[in-house]
Amino acid sequence: MSDDAYPINEFSLAGVWCDYSNLAPHGYMVVDEITLQPDHSFTWRTVEFEDPSGSKPNFQFVAVEGQWQLNDGQLELAIESGTHEYSDFDWVRFEVSMRAADDRRHPDARQLVLSSSLCRNGEKQVDSDFSLFPFESAAGAAEVNHAQINEKLSQRVVVDGPYKKLIPVLSKAVVLAASRMEVAEPLFCMRLYFYDTHAPADDYGVVVRGVAERLREQVLADDDPIEAPDSLWHPTLGVASEQGDGVYELDLTSTPKVQQIFQEIYESIADSEEENMPKLRAALRKTAAKLNKATWPDNVQLTDDFVVIPADGSDFFGGEYLADLEESLPKKTVTLLKKRGYLSE
Numbered sequence: 001m002s003d004d005a006y007p008i009n010e011f012s013l014a015g016v017w018c019d020y021s022n023l024a025p026h027g028y029m030v031v032d033e034i035t036l037q038p039d040h041s042f043t044w045r046t047v048e049f050e051d052p053s054g055s056k057p058n059f060q061f062v063a064v065e066g067q068w069q070l071n072d073g074q075l076e077l078a079i080e081s082g083t084h085e086y087s088d089f090d091w092v093r094f095e096v097s098m099r100a101a102d103d104r105r106h107p108d109a110r111q112l113v114l115s116s117s118l119c120r121n122g123e124k125q126v127d128s129d130f131s132l133f134p135f136e137s138a139a140g141a142a143e144v145n146h147a148q149i150n151e152k153l154s155q156r157v158v159v160d161g162p163y164k165k166l167i168p169v170l171s172k173a174v175v176l177a178a179s180r181m182e183v184a185e186p187l188f189c190m191r192l193y194f195y196d197t198h199a200p201a202d203d204y205g206v207v208v209r210g211v212a213e214r215l216r217e218q219v220l221a222d223d224d225p226i227e228a229p230d231s232l233w234h235p236t237l238g239v240a241s242e243q244g245d246g247v248y249e250l251d252l253t254s255t256p257k258v259q260q261i262f263q264e265i266y267e268s269i270a271d272s273e274e275e276n277m278p279k280l281r282a283a284l285r286k287t288a289a290k291l292n293k294a295t296w297p298d299n300v301q302l303t304d305d306f307v308v309i310p311a312d313g314s315d316f317f318g319g320e321y322l323a324d325l326e327e328s329l330p331k332k333t334v335t336l337l338k339k340r341g342y343l344s345e
Helices: 141-154 161-178 213-222 228-233 256-271 273-291 322-328 331-339
Strands: 015-022 028-036 041-049 059-071 074-082 091-100 110-121 124-126 135-137 187-194 207-212 247-249 302-312
Touching (some): 015 141, 041 074, 187 213, 187 273, 207 213, 213 228, 256 273, 273 302, 273 322, 302 322, 302 331
Parallel strands (some): 187 302
Antiparallel strands (some): 015 028, 015 135, 028 041, 059 074, 074 091, 091 110, 187 207
16 A cells, blocks of 8 residues: 555556666666656656676666556556557566655655556556656656766776785685695686675685585576576576585685785775675676786696586675676686587577
């Protein structure tokens, strides 16, 4: 039910409503814009990403148009044309309510709660639990928001200060720690796990994990080929996401300089995660690139396609990993991993 101060009627619904998603670290992005006109025509625009996992994702709007009406507390959209995913439906109905936004980004706005109850494609009716929470917005708000996002995407990340100092120190520390490993099986990758300020400040740092080849073989045997890349590389859902059988953590304590630099980095990130988490990620990509050219000690068994890449342990960047691979590895290695089925084409 709506707040009594925000009744649902044709006059209160008419307007522009924008739904946002966190495109970390670039900020909140309009991903849906619903315009309900007083004459009962509507336009619903949704962002479609061409490369959502890339460091600079490309996006564009797809839209659907038609007529809207309010029936017994339900918003019904009769669809006439468009390129939106709902274009295949005759109509979509939402249970609708309204409330105060109570959001620092939209302090004085109203907010809709749209819970999809039913869709129809020809004679087939489909129940759905799809929900949207769009904010009251001005015409053109989506374009302004997307211009700001594109500006942030175009900005080059400068690796300076403690982030720059980290690269040679961590590279040497990882190879040194690897020389002390006692692992009797080959590794197919090593992940450099990094975190945002939700991690404890006292022992803030990088967690380095080597992953056994048998875990990769197990994934390929058990998983659907489409899902296998996520199982191998996703930072918080993949095989390296936690220590266990076949996942080996390196001990970096013999290089205290690493911890000292990470204390500086923590203070920097605490000042501004949005500005400085990309610097940490970029520094670890450069570190990984150095390690992918390194000479490894004889006691460490490696596959012929062994790679080192960063891993976003806090999901700050939304589980992206393809850009980390592409920025850390030679192109020929990325091509090889795709050819062998370890990465999606």
